[in-house]
Amino acid sequence: MKSRQVCAYGLARDDAGRTLLTGANVLPGGVVAHAEDPAGAVRRFVAEQTGLPVTVAGPYAVSTHLSADGLTHTDRIVFRVTPAGGELPAGATWAEVDGLPLPASPAPAASPGTYQRFGAYGLATDPAGRVLMTLIAPGYPGAGHWHLPGGGTDFGETPEEALARELVEETSQHGRIGDLLSVNHNHNPAAVGPEGVPMDWHVIRVLFRVFIDMPTEAEVTEAAGGSTIEAAWFDPAEVTRLPLSRVAREAVAETAGDVIS
Template sequence: MLACLTEDRRLRVPGDAVRQGEHPVDTVVRAFAQATGLTVEVTRLRDADTEVVCTPAEQTHQDRLLFDVRIVGGELPGHVAWVPAVDAGGVPLLEIANDRRRHREVQRFGAYGLVTDPQGRVLLTRIASGYPGAGEWHLPGGGTDFGESPTEGLLRELAEEAGQQGRVSELLGLSSGHSPAAVGPEGYPIDWHVVRVHYRVVVDEPVEPLVTEGAGGSTAAAAWFDPADLGQLRLTRAARTVIDGHLAR
């Protein structure tokens, strides 16, 4: 693993905050170039985790994506070193300052699931009126609460949006969506950027779907579907991509 020697003479894993509208993969490439001068290619998403960072002034929730990369250009500078794999877990990430966004510029991190049951059915949720993608069927999931890991947030959302108890079985990947003039629930345009981590989720004992998140939530309905019927639905782009790429595996 590569690590950078910072000004305080400590090793750190290169990285940066995702800019508004930026795909996390592009963030990794940019951050590596800035910190090391190297050109890298992202090969896979390794993990997603959460940390609550405490300072004397405040506590902040940070969602972090960890990637495997391959060096495709540049020479190793003096402040960058290889760390043996057995020691990699002890090297922290670069510290990232709290990102205070401009008015009406919204960036959201969420976890979503390709949810199936023992019969092979797929669980989907329909986006409520007033939210980006209203009326389309989407993967269950949503934004994480403060201090909540992506998998914890996904299973909570699965219970709130559809009344199901599931178990996460696999990390599938991620997607990024940017709508500079989306209309939010308040009725005015917002610069909306969402980063989603996708997991495979199994519901061993499915029940009739029931939305319990309350009035004003982003979910209008939830339902189980046979795979043969999915082609007739209005799916979000992210749902279609995940289903086409992973359902038959």
């Protein structure tokens, strides 16, 4: 049976450029628990595995890992962290390494009755500075609010692949995926599924900067399903006056001095 999970890791480097590693010579980290903030998970894992308290500076990278048997999909988020003092326990060390030494994905733990979703979204603009938005359809959480294009990743799909696919499905645009901007999460223990079935729902979202170099009229395609009813381009000043979803509102606020003004 196929399964999915999300792991979070901390990347700390000292003044000499060395990387903080656990006793297993990998970045500290592990599986994000249901309803847990990925940034909080990183603080917990680094403290447990290296003895150092840290502050989280922001996301560094995101990737996808499939187990050797192809049955476990792991979304892996690496956060930049800064140690706040403390002593390293035996085994943990600062070392010169190439790349990101991430461990193999651990076996997923069973969580009956809980659902964790990993999604990729884009703050997309065209050469004229217009912002691409999607409108959530009636009957879905956030109905009537303008949202960022994007959605859940499919099994085996990277966040960048998922976002590129969702852009076409929801807006008919082909985008160039840029930097990773932020990571957020939301836990709704009383969510209702598409068939009216209650579910304990936890969604983790990664947000990318996206550039639409050759914009066309924004249109929803049939492949988008029923969650998106409309797509449109807006001038930056118009975006701030729209009824925005929480994710879109936070993205606009975070980039107010850069993308949206």
